[in-house]
Amino acid sequence: MKKKILEILNARGGYVSGQELCELLGVSRTAIWKNIKQLKEAGYEIEAVQNKGYHIVSAPDVLNQEVIESALGSLPYKVCYKSTVDSTNTVAKQLGENQSPSKTLVAAEEQTMGKGRRGRIWSSPYGKDIYMTLMLRADIMPENASMLTLVMGLSVAQAIQKTTGLDTAIKWPNDVVVNGKKVCGILTEMSAQMDYINYLVIGVGINVNGESFPEELRDKATSLFIETKKEWKRAELIAECMRRFEENYNQFLETQDLSLLQEAYGKYLVNKDRPVRVLEPRNEYNGIARGINTQGELLVEREDGSVQQVYAGEVSVRGVYGYV
Numbered sequence: 661m662k663k664k665i666l667e668i669l670n671a672r673g674g675y676v677s678g679q680e681l682c683e684l685l686g687v688s689r690t691a692i693w694k695n696i697k698q699l700k701e702a703g704y705e706i707e708a709v710q711n712k713g714y715h716i717v718s719a720p721d722v723l724n725q726e727v728i729e730s731a732l733g734s735l736p737y738k739v740c741y742k743s744t745v746d747s748t749n750t751v752a753k754q755l756g757e758n759q760s761p762s763k764t765l766v767a768a769e770e771q772t773m774g775k776g777r778r779g780r781i782w783s784s785p786y787g788k789d790i791y792m793t794l795m796l797r798a799d800i801m802p803e804n805a806s807m808l809t810l811v812m813g814l815s816v817a818q819a820i821q822k823t824t825g826l827d828t829a830i831k832w833p834n835d836v837v838v839n840g841k842k843v844c845g846i847l848t849e850m851s852a853q854m855d856y857i858n859y860l861v862i863g864v865g866i867n868v869n870g871e872s873f874p875e876e877l878r879d880k881a882t883s884l885f886i887e888t889k890k891e892w893k894r895a896e897l898i899a900e901c902m903r904r905f906e907e908n909y910n911q912f913l914e915t916q917d918l919s920l921l922q923e924a925y926g927k928y929l930v931n932k933d934r935p936v937r938v939l940e941p942r943n944e945y946n947g948i949a950r951g952i953n954t955q956g957e958l959l960v961e962r963e964d965g966s967v968q969q970v971y972a973g974e975v976s977v978r979g980v981y982g983y984v
């Protein structure tokens with residue numbers, strides 16, 4: 661009921677009378693009043709004006725099933741919200757095993773075993789940041805799955821830019837960067853046969869409202885709060901990411917590659933024309949990053965003029981002079 665009230669008030673923008681809410685939801689005035697009271701207790705500032713009705717003045721940065729669903733509106737994602745999880749990727753993989761529908765989005769307030777790329781830990785304190793994982797049953801070849809990580813990276817970069825007005829960039833393949841520092845990391849995992857994907861999970865961690873980082877991370881990591889000095893509503897940012905993803909994913913599915921997204925991605929690519937060091941499992945070299953191809957591979961020009969296509973698997977690419 662609270663979710664429906666929020667949906668109606670958000671959609672209208674202005675005032676909605678108590679009578680209209682009763683009719684739309686088929687409940688009594690008292691029920692509406694009780695739910696509005698609970699929403700106020702949860703931090704919503706809702707104004708009630710005689711002869712006009714209710715109107716949302718401001719909403720808190722709350723994260724729960726109802727708030728996320730209401731922010732997603734008609735987007736085709738099923739939400740699985742949990743307060744605490746070991747890792748949203750792990751939960752999403754269990755949902756993948758259990759025949760949950762494609763496009764299930766797991767989100768949590770905190771992770772006790774948040775995972776980063778290359779076996780690293782992803783610090784995941786309570787109530788500040790976004791930890792979410794999208795489970796997809798994508799009808800694509802396993803070798804094309806890493807492109808979806810780039811699709812998500814692009815979507816997050818666009819969503820942060822649209823929501824906060826900050827200039828975002830992407831450090832290939834999928835770190836989202838603001839002012840040269842990482843604000844989002846993405847970890848994709850999949851369960852696949854040789855030529856078939858059972859499911860894949862795309863885990864996204866965004867540093868949203870954290871106010872500081874440990875000393876050793878301060879020159880590499882940042883948060884939206886640090887960059888803007890403002891607190892952001894995580895549910896709205898989640899919804900904007902998913903709106904962008906829905907659009908970009910549909911474009912990806914049209915060609916099963918990045919042909920239609922290459923240009924948009926290229927505009928965000930922070931490494932473009934910069935010296936990079938490529939660290940492959942058994943090989944390391946320097947070059948100049950020139951862009952990506954339709955497969956999402958980074959094109960790196962080596963000293964001898966040859967162009968290497970770097971596949972976004974187990975490879976890491978660093979700026980020669982720092983993080984980007």
Ligand code: BTN
Nearest residue numbers: 747774775776777845846863865
């Ligand atoms: C990276 O190392 O840059 C990737 C970090 C990915 C972190 C996110 S937080 C949500 C999801 N659950 C995890 O355990 N990891 C990803």
